[in-house]
Amino acid sequence: MGDMLSVIVDGLWRQGNKSLAVRLVAENGEALPDWQPGAHIDVHLPCGIVRQYSLTGPCGDEGYLICVGRETASRGGSRYIHETLRPGQRLLISSPRNVFPLHQAERVLLLAAGIGITPLYAMALQLEASGTPFTLHYYVKSRESAAFIRELSRLFHNGECAVHASCEGESPRTHLAQDLPAPHAGLHVYTCGPAEFMAKVREVATANGWAETHVHSEAFQPVAPPAGGETHNVFTVTLASTGERWSVPADKTIAQVLLENGVAVPLSCEMGICGACLTPVIDGVVDHRDTVQSEAEKGAVDQQVALCCSRSHSGELVIGL
Ligand code: FES
Structure with a gap:
């Protein structure tokens, strides 16, 4: 494991009715290492659990911002953060690692569902700052559950953000087909959310003729190993x-x-x-x-x-x- 960073929980606050934003600052008061949208950190919780969380918010800040959804079927990390973590608490984290970077593009389409907004919110801010046109579609169960809704409701000069609430009849299942335009060489798609959501994005993209190289996704859920195949057991x-x-x-x-x-x-x-x-x-x-x-x-x-x-x-x- 790489070098660990010692951080302090600087603040915790609600993001919608399901998520908590957590700001982390370096214990030694220095700026934390630079990162780019799409990066994540490992958070070592005192209960012995290590979880990966995307960094979010503007990437020029000295501290890090993560946002954690409340999972009913929590494996322990979400529950600890929502019920036990307190401002002032010390944590160990890894340096940022990025396996979901933004690529050079003429235009970017961001498709987020639920807590999958976290890396894509950081991307939207970066695209706004760099002048790259973007559209963000954010699918939530209800507007009350959406994280960063106030921040995303502001006027963007280079992009637009549309929130789609399933309880208002705009589920990804019914809406994705119209939100994902025909492929274009200069257009890249980034998607993050539950595995079923990203599978649906890929299904619609494939049906519309998108090349795999232009559809980027991040999954924070393991996939089941493929059945069959010539795998050597030993x-x-x-x-x-x-x-x-x-x-x-x-x-x-x-x-x-x-x-x-x-x-x-x-x-x-x-x-x-x-x-x-x-x-x-x-x-x-x-x-x-x-x-x-x-x-x-x-x-x-x-x-x-x-x-x-x-x-x-x-x-x-x-x-x-
Ligand atoms: S330890 Fe995370 S991909 Fe292997």
């Missing part, structure tokens, strides 16, 4: 630097095998969603199980493997460690 992982090789059994991840053998692996989410453990592949055919990388990246000549969850289609996988 394969060998080899370190390119030393030639050391170990067997990876079906009940262990590559990362677990490496750690057991004293190899440092930068782990964070351990669910294939954060990118911390991505490692170059030197030889072999990866059975990609992460949601960090795009299909294009997973099919590229130079590939990376998520050591926390991916496996191998070939009997041996040589990695750049």
Whole structure:
């Protein structure tokens, strides 16, 4: 794991009736490392849980802003932040990591659902500042549940923001088709939200002829491993630097095998969603199980493997460690 930053909870406040914004500042009073929209941090909660949260708000600030939705089926992180976290509390966080960056574009379409607004709100602010035209469609259950609604209701000079509330009959299911225009070489789409929402965005985009390279998404939920395929239950992982090789059994991840053998692996989410453990592949055919990388990246000549969850289609996988 990379260097940890010690931060203080500077403030907590409501964002709609479902979310909490949390401002973090460096404990030593210095500015926190720079970041760009799409970046996220690992937050190490005192209850022992590590969660990834997108940075949001303007990226020039000295502190960091995150926004956490209240999840009814919380695995613990959301509940801790909503019920226990207090201003003045000290936390450890990672430096920002960005696997969802903005690309150069003539125009940008942002499609957010629920708490997926957090990275896209930061993108909207950046696009406004850089003069890149944008449109943000923000899908929520009700307007009362929307985060950053006041900030997004202001006049933008380079973009516009439309809030669609399902309870008013504007669900993504019914509205996406008209919000996603025909593809255009200079237009890029960014989407963030629940897995079902992003699957719907991709379905509509594919039906409209969009190239995968122009539709960017971020998932903070693990995907189930694909059924079937030529996956070797047991394969060998080899370190390119030393030639050391170990067997990876079906009940262990590559990362677990490496750690057991004293190899440092930068782990964070351990669910294939954060990118911390991505490692170059030197030889072999990866059975990609992460949601960090795009299909294009997973099919590229130079590939990376998520050591926390991916496996191998070939009997041996040589990695750049
Ligand atoms: S540790 Fe997060 S992708 Fe592997």
